[in-house]
Amino acid sequence: MSQQIVIDSKDFAREGRVLEGSLDLTDFPRVADQLLAREGQLVYRLEGSVDAQRKPLLRLLVSGVLPLECQRCLERVDHELEVDSLLELINDEADLAEDDLEDDSRDFIVADKSLDVVALIEDEVILALPAVPQHEDCSLPEGGQGKAKVSPFSVLAALKKTP
C-alpha cells in the first residue's frame, strides 16, 4: 500500500522538525517505470531548519539502490542513489531574486501547507537518476550488440583536424 505523508512545509522548517523512514520503490510510480525490478526500498530523512536570514529550509537525504537498465548491454545495473538536497521554501516563483537563481548550493520550491513528501522525494530521485545508466565496467564485448562506443582517440583525431 502506498503511503501518504503530508507536512506543512514552513511550519516543519521553522520548528526544526525531522522526519525519517523508508518507502518501497513501488511507492514511486514515476521512478518505478524506469526500473528493471521493483523490489527494494529507499531510506529518507527530511530535516527542517532556517538559515541565518530566517529563510525556511528543507534538507532531504535519500539513499537506496535502484535497479536500472545498462544502456550499453541492456542488463541490470544497480545504481547507488545518494540524494542530498537543500531546498529553500519560497512563497511563489516570482519571489526568486536574481542572486538566488545563481545560488547553486540550494534549490527552491514553493511552500505548501500540505506538502506531499512522497512526491517531493520522487521529484528529487528523478533529478538524481543518471541520464544514461551504464555499468562502470561494462562487460559487453567489443563489436557486440548495443550502441557502439566512440573511442576517445577518434574523437581527439577529429578535433585535431578542425582548424
Ligand SMILES: [Zn+2]
Ligand atoms: Zn552493461
